[in-house]
Amino acid sequence: MxxxxxxxxxxxxxxxxxxxxxxxxxxxxxxxRFHDLRHTHASLLLQQNVHPKLVSERLGHSSIGITLDRYSHTYGVDYKAAMEMDEVLRQ
The missing domain is CATH 1.20.5 (Single alpha-helices involved in coiled-coils or other helix-helix interfaces)
Known part of the structure; x- marks a missing residue:
């Protein structure tokens, strides 16, 4: 480029x-917007279960917290927590 x-x-x-x-x-x-490609990239990686630390590094964020604060809705954090609780309750 x-x-x-x-x-x-x-x-x-x-x-x-x-x-x-x-x-x-x-x-x-x-x-x-061209910048929207960055958000799409991060969201797609997280949806494919790429570790958030790796996504954070690719985006150049100073911490994984910044990445998860911005993209946790696409990472499915709430859904995963609910599934884990469901598993615990079934035992």
Whole structure:
């Protein structure tokens, strides 16, 4: 990915975003912000039971707590806790 112009200046985030939206429009995909790919990436990894510590490292978060605070709804923490309690009660 190009992060600078041919003159060595940083690429404007607005330019990058407009190119991203052009690609989406041409491909017929729904319009989403480029940054939303980061959230999708994290959510999909957690839904596939990738360990939250690994997801946290991939996102560059300083702690696993930040990752789980933001994405625990996709990790299914409440559902897993309920299933574990159900298992305990069945014994």
């Amino acid at each position: 190009v992060t600078q112009t041919k003159f060595g200046c940083p690429v404007s985030p607005y330019y990058f975003e407009s190119r991203w939206l052009d690609m989406l429009r041409k491909s017929g995909l729904p319009k989403i």
